[in-house]
Amino acid sequence: MFNLLSNAYKYTHEAGVVWVHLHYNQADEKTFSIEVGDTGIGIPADKHERVFERFFQNDMPDSVVNQGSGIGLAITSEFVRMHNGTINVQSEPGKGSVFTVTLPVREFSGNGEPGSLPATPAGESSPKKQSVLLVDDNEDFRFYLKDNLNPKYQVIEAVNGRDAWEKVKLLKPDIIVSDVVMPLLNGIQLAQKVKADSQTAHIPIILLTAMGNQEMQMEGYQKGVNDYITKPFTFEILESRIRNLLDQQHLLEKKFNKKLEMNPSLLTVTPMEEQFMTQAVAIIEQNISNTSFSVEDLSRQMFISRVALYKKIVALTGKGPLEFIRGIRLKRGAQLLEQSGMTISEIAYEVGFNNPKTFSRYFKEEYQVLPSQYQDHKTGRDNK
Template identity: 30%
Template sequence: MNPHHLYLASFSQDILFLSGGPVYIGTILSLFGLSALLFSIIERIKNNRMLQQEKQFLSDVFAKIIHEFRASLTVILGLSKQLREQKNLSEGNLATYLNAIERQGSNLTKLVNQLLDIASLQTSDKVVEWKTGNIVAFVEMMSETFRIYARQKGVELYFFSDDTEVEIDFVPDYLNKILYNLLSNAVKYSDEGSRINLIMERDQKERQKMTIKVMDQGRGISEEALPHIFDLFYKDPHNDAEAYTGNGIGLAIVKQVTEGLGGTIRVESEVGKGTVFTVELPFRRNEKQLYPRWIPEKSVPHPVPRAPLLPKANEVAPPGSGGNDPRITILLVEDNKDIFLYIRSIFHEEQYNILYAPNGEKAWDMVNKQLPDIVITDVIMPKKSGLELCREMKASPLLNHIPIVIVSAKNEEADLIEGLRSGADCYIRKPFYPEELQIRVENLLGIRLLLKEKYGRTVLKEEKENLDDNMNTDFLRRVTDIIYREMKNPDFTAGKLAAELAISVSQLNKRLNTITGYPSSTYILQVKLRHAKKIFTSQNKTIGEVSTECGIYDVNYFSRIFKKHTGVTPTQFKRLPQI
């Protein structure tokens, strides 16, 4: 027999008698086949999962880009319309509107440029323009340029370097982007009177590394945000919207550019103390390939950002006229001050008192203290979102009667449903027509006015109307029950009623006025007089006895207020025919 055949026979026999027992070849092949199939399925699941994650990432990025564009377009289109239609616009308002349009136009330009940078960095065939020159001079030139910008904010910028000249190969455009974004952020988040240090040094242990540090004494970055600070479109949720004007692209560009140069970047920060960004770049000097020389005089630095023309305090939140303001009070919650200016321009100052909150957390504090007639809120805001604000307001017995309008750049149907489910009375998408917002607000306030009249007629004038079971009815019943319980107590006041409800007198007044049209003291008196009329019609008691039953021991005072509110004296009321 052929030796090869003998080997095959031996091999077949080994397979047939593994572990001392017969094993069928078909079973083994089936197991191999199932294993291969299972492996294929697992790989396909992994690939599908990766594709879904990539698709979700791209979808999120696209949604954030659209949000940024819609926010700016809302201001530009809206204020342009106001400028065209408002004939008697003051010089001050004209300048305010034009400044807002210019700011948002600049924001769009910056956003487009940054997106082009991101796209350019992703392109594999991009030509990188290397230069050879003194990198210390380049960095110092950037610091000199930014020093002007920093001083506009009252911040001092200092540059330190152990060496005055270091000849190296570098990419001026990339280094520009790194320094521009890090220094502009440092200035943006630094308070007046603080300092920024730009430090450049060569690694003492590894002479083949260059280190650039940007150290500020600003607000700092929260521990929660640090792992995500270089993610595209990430914004620290704990940042104050009044100071934050970025879009979450700059640091993503810095990371990509740094890594494109073969370097690394890291960040250390402590809230309230400041932040340190450390960029480490390899020391490159290619002796075999000569690059064009970088010459400072012929190089144009990256344009320095001007100190932003933010609205003045009186432009954003003009002083109100106090708690007795007869105008309708609107609380506008919006982290973009230019959108606030635009929405404020829609509502006439003679009719509306506009309050401003830059985020949901501040709005929650204000809405509890001020009890506005209506709230207009954005969705995406730092510290507390508009949806969280809606849910908390609707869960509060004190605030659940206040109508809420959401105005947001989140335009999907799912966003609208989520907004309405959170408790909003209506959801308006940006950009929007000013007439739409105005009509929505007027309609919601009109409905509240009708309800107020209905509550007043039903509770105080004893009309046989059935009130719907809702939170306003529950609150009113609770208040009325407490008043009836304390009916004979002459010392019962609005203060004691508020204390029993665990709210302040001003909050009680505002809530009762919203529901019935009466402040608390007047409502207490109305309930007492209603009780007096019931006694007069159902029992044969003297005026003094009825007065005592109502907790009023001065009969003359009781007679005066009874006539003032009913039009007749107690004696005349008793003589009226009862129907």
């Protein structure tokens, strides 16, 4: 209704007329009709069907459709179809338009609340959704994308680049989908800020653009943009790009974990998110024997808040900071068990555990064997 009225008022001249008629049809199939009409500029007959297509303004005169995202009527049409209804238009240039939405009327028996959803079984919880930050100054466009993404993702909205940057710093979304042309801070400038900050550099960015300017796209890639999508596009294209980038991020987590299993000190790579991890591992190893070294100490030495550290490490490794620190200690302990000839008690204190029993318990959780069994196997004692 909002989109239909918005279009009617937008394209009706001063002193023109806009009206709404509601009609309940009880004959045969019970339906409810909404008519939104105007005396505005009208639409040519050969364009009637196409006004419901996404991004239709790309090949229409400016006077015919709105100059926003080009999806206002497409959204209306999709919502109508979701409710098993129909929408059509009657229009003539210079005389105005009438949009008619017809919806079926359902009768409820009164047993329970209409439209109520089945309760989630006790003890079951939905898996946590990954978060997508949508950045666009066009409300209709954000609404359309949010409506399609909501079933699978937690959607955060920002109205411009500056608003987005504040939300990126605060919320650390899993991925950013942003328009390029925006007030205050454009998409490329936003990408530059995100990728220049070690706390946010790992976040993938997709930019949406109506321009096929290769120089602009090259600038974006140089600033760290992960992908571009040129309008018009189908939602399925965007969804597949989002999924691919998030899957790549998951593989990056696995890569970090594998490298750490091999040797914490071998993390010598250059992208900013990997530099962040290299710095974190180095600080932990410098304090490996310090039993009181904590997450607060790590965040202070990395000059970021504890919350930011938590989100960053979870995003890159899938582990919390405390578990991450303990994992480094255990991996160093495993190396010493294999190479040093030290006793298990000496190794436990060397890698920052208060007592050997705690070290042994966590070691078995990590490696499924006791430290003594691990040491015997690695040094060949179990073969004697």
